[in-house]
Amino acid sequence: MVLPKESVVHGSQASHPSRATPQTDVQPHELPGLDRLLHLPGCVALVAEHGHRLVTDEARALLAALRKQAVAQQLPASQIAPDVLTTALAQRVLARLQPAMRTVLNLTGTVLHTNLGRALLPEAAIVHVQAMMAQPNNLEYDLASGQRGDRDSIVESLLCQLTGAEAATVVNNNAAAVLLSLAALAKDREVIVSRGELVEIGGAFRLPDVMESAGTRLVEVGTTNRTHARDYEHAICERTALLMKVHTSNYVVQGFTASVDETALATIAHAHNLPMITDLGSGALVDLAAWGLPREPLPQEMLRAGCDVVTFSGDKLLGGPQAGLIVGRRDLIDRIRRHPLKRALRVSKLLLAALEATLRLYLRPERLTQDLPTLRLLTRALADIEATASAVQPALQAALGPLWRVEPVALQGQIGSGSLPIERLPSAGLAMAPVQAKGNGRALEQLAEALRHLPMPVIGRIADDRLLLDMRCLEDASLFLGQIGHLRLCSKR
Numbered sequence: 001m002v003l004p005k006e007s008v009v010h011g012s013q014a015s016h017p018s019r020a021t022p023q024t025d026v027q028p029h030e031l032p033g034l035d036r037l038l039h040l041p042g043c044v045a046l047v048a049e050h051g052h053r054l055v056t057d058e059a060r061a062l063l064a065a066l067r068k069q070a071v072a073q074q075l076p077a078s079q080i081a082p083d084v085l086t087t088a089l090a091q092r093v094l095a096r097l098q099p100a101m102r103t104v105l106n107l108t109g110t111v112l113h114t115n116l117g118r119a120l121l122p123e124a125a126i127v128h129v130q131a132m133m134a135q136p137n138n139l140e141y142d143l144a145s146g147q148r149g150d151r152d153s154i155v156e157s158l159l160c161q162l163t164g165a166e167a168a169t170v171v172n173n174n175a176a177a178v179l180l181s182l183a184a185l186a187k188d189r190e191v192i193v194s195r196g197e198l199v200e201i202g203g204a205f206r207l208p209d210v211m212e213s214a215g216t217r218l219v220e221v222g223t224t225n226r227t228h229a230r231d232y233e234h235a236i237c238e239r240t241a242l243l244m245k246v247h248t249s250n251y252v253v254q255g256f257t258a259s260v261d262e263t264a265l266a267t268i269a270h271a272h273n274l275p276m277i278t279d280l281g282s283g284a285l286v287d288l289a290a291w292g293l294p295r296e297p298l299p300q301e302m303l304r305a306g307c308d309v310v311t312f313s314g315d316k317l318l319g320g321p322q323a324g325l326i327v328g329r330r331d332l333i334d335r336i337r338r339h340p341l342k343r344a345l346r347v348s349k350l351l352l353a354a355l356e357a358t359l360r361l362y363l364r365p366e367r368l369t370q371d372l373p374t375l376r377l378l379t380r381a382l383a384d385i386e387a388t389a390s391a392v393q394p395a396l397q398a399a400l401g402p403l404w405r406v407e408p409v410a411l412q413g414q415i416g417s418g419s420l421p422i423e424r425l426p427s428a429g430l431a432m433a434p435v436q437a438k439g440n441g442r443a444l445e446q447l448a449e450a451l452r453h454l455p456m457p458v459i460g461r462i463a464d465d466r467l468l469l470d471m472r473c474l475e476d477a478s479l480f481l482g483q484i485g486h487l488r489l490c491s492k493r
Contacts, residue, residue, distance in 0.1 A: 025074070026070050026080055027070060028067050028071055030070070031063060031066055031080060032063075032080065034056070034059055034063060037059050037085060037089070038055070038056065040082050040086055041086075042087075042090070043089055058089060061092065062089055066080065102456075103456055104116060104456060104458070104459050105457070105458045105459065105473075105474060106459055107459060107469040107470050107471065107473065108461050109427055109429070109468070109472060110413060110414050110415075111377050111413065111414070111425070111472065111473060112282075112317070112415055112416035112417035113416050114417050119315045119318070119319045119320060119321075119374045120374065120377075121321065121358070121373070122319065122357070122361060122372050122373055124361060125320065125353070125354040125355075125357035125358050127357075128356065128357035129350055129354050129357070131353075132350075151346065151347075151349075151352060152168070152169050152170060154352045154353075154356055155168070155170060155355050155356050155359060156168045156169070158360065159359065162300070162362050165299070165303055165310075165327035165333075166328065167327070167328065167329070167330040167333035168328075169333055169336060169342070170325055170351075171324040171345040171347065172346075172347050172351070173313070173322050173323065174279070174281060174323075174324040174325075175205060175210060176324045177324030177326045178214075178279050179213060180214075180326070180336055181277055181309055181311060182210070182214035182215075182216050183214040183216075183341050184338075185275060185277070185309070185336070186214070186216040186241030186242050187215040187216060188217075189216060189239055189241035190216070190237070191211060191219065191240075191244050192219045192236065192240060192243050192244065193207070193218060193243075193245075194220075194221055194222045194231075194245070195220040195221065195222050195223055195224055196222060196223065196224050196225060196253060196259065197246035197247075198246070199281075207246060216241065217239075221235045225257045226257060227258065228260065229265075232260065232265065232268050233268060241274070242274050242276060243268065243274060244278070245265055245276070245277070245307075246278075246279045247280045262276075262306065262307055266305060267306065269306075275332055276306065276307050276308050276309075277311070278302045278307040278309070279311045279312075280296075280302065280311065281316075282296065282312070282313050283298070283313055283325070284298060285298065285299070285300075285317075285318055286368065286375075291369065296317060303327070308328050308332055309327070309332050309336070311324060312324075312325050314355055315417075316417045317374065318358070318374075319375060320354060320359070321351050324345075382426055382428065385427055385428045385471050386428040388474050388475075389471045391481070392430060392469075392471070392474075392481060392484075396432070399484045400447075400487065402435070403435055403436070404432055404434055405431075405432065405433050405435055406432050407431050407432075408430060409429060409430065409431040410426070410427075411468060412424040412425065413426075425472065427472045428472075429468055429469045429470040429472075430469045431466040431467070431468050432444075432469070433465060433467070444462050448460065451487075454486055454487070455483050456479060456483060458480065
């Protein structure tokens with residue numbers, strides 16, 4: 001079994017064998033009181049550094065845990081020695097102060113991993129966020145007039161310039177963008193959607209549920225695999241508020257299929273004086289095909305096709321912070337902006353600062369593969385990825401020892417976060433497997449756990465009886481190499 005070195009706890013006897021304490025069980029009444037514990041010299045120092053409240057709370061919790069062990073007659077006397085108690089309390093205090101959100105090394109092969117934070121913010125966004133959070137700013141203040149401003153103005157002109165929209169607004173994620181748009185434009189009325197586009201996103205959030213929450217009535221047309229223009233035409237009635245098209249970014253229906261494109265659907269909607277909404281989900285702002293990647297529909301293309309409102313995400317292919325972006329016709333965006341839900345779903349200064357800085361990078365598209373981490377990782381040269389795997393392999397093999405094989409392998413990664421689900425990215429990495437096949441599954445799980453317990457957790461994936469580490473997202477090999485020494489190989493698995 002592989003465990004991090006730091007996970008091995010040495011008690012006072014192991015550290016000081018000459019002062020071994022008899023291993024008699026402690027009775028509950030023999031435990032020190034709270035006041036006595038807090039007056040130990042080491043604990044006094046803890047209070048001076050961290051404050052009385054935190055240390056006292058953790059001291060109570062420590063004594064409660066020890067009391068439970070004592071009642072069960074499972075508490076050796078060595079565990080209530082003053083130095084051991086002080087160390088245990090210090091560890092509890094430090095553990096409580098550790099943030100729950102930590103940086104990790106994403107070696108899963110999925111670039112935009114929903115569970116690992118999706119897009120990495122560009123350096124320009126990090127710098128701008130830091131500056132805007134450290135000082136007052138003009139979040140809702142018009143510097144030209146000296147009057148109250150609108151926080152949408154921070155990014156609206158950029159979004160309009162990049163997409164060709166008349167107006168734009170921002171909420172906290174794309175599901176919220178869909179919810180708000182429908183609530184503002186179709187409450188108590190019908191929205192027509194193809195049955196093949198009723199998507200479910202991560203966490204079991206389904207489009208029909210979002211529509212119901214917005215107070216609209218879903219009208220499904222067509223079938224799972226085939227929907228025609230006549231299906232929309234036949235469904236339109238006096239109760240219809242709008243037509244909606246949803247880009248199925250997280251799955252693909254192949255084979256005997258038919259769908260109505262945005263241009264045709266917009267034509268149908270406008271012939272009946274109805275607006276048309278398109279939800280792009282992960283929406284990109286540049287044609288990924290320019291870098292040899294599969295194409296994704298662009299908001300600007302949807303607007304040119306006649307769509308009146310387009311919603312898309314900020315933290316997927318766009319490469320910015322989590323946000324829901326709504327662009328389109330000015331009169332419709334104004335209605336969306338005035339809806340009461342807009343305030344409930346509005347974004348903070350932190351998000352707006354990150355989004356503005358990210359959008360500004362798109363004003364220099366030739367530099368995007370340098371400045372935008374998402375695009376940089378998606379377009380990273382295979383030779384560079386292979387070189388990273390070669391650099392890590394010897395050190396990892398040495399750390400795991402002769403009971404493990406660590407071999408360079410060709411891999412297939414993916415974009416992630418529901419974007420281009422069937423497309424694969426040629427990649428490279430390392431495959432680890434025990435030399436002995438017996439207990440292989442358990443050994444792989446233990447190794448994966450050990451990697452997750454490194455100072456900067458390493459997240460890979462288990463497949464085909466191997467633990468795979470895809471190196472596409474490891475641009476700096478020293479982040480891994482510098483902590484491999486924390487792994488140690490136990491004699492037994």
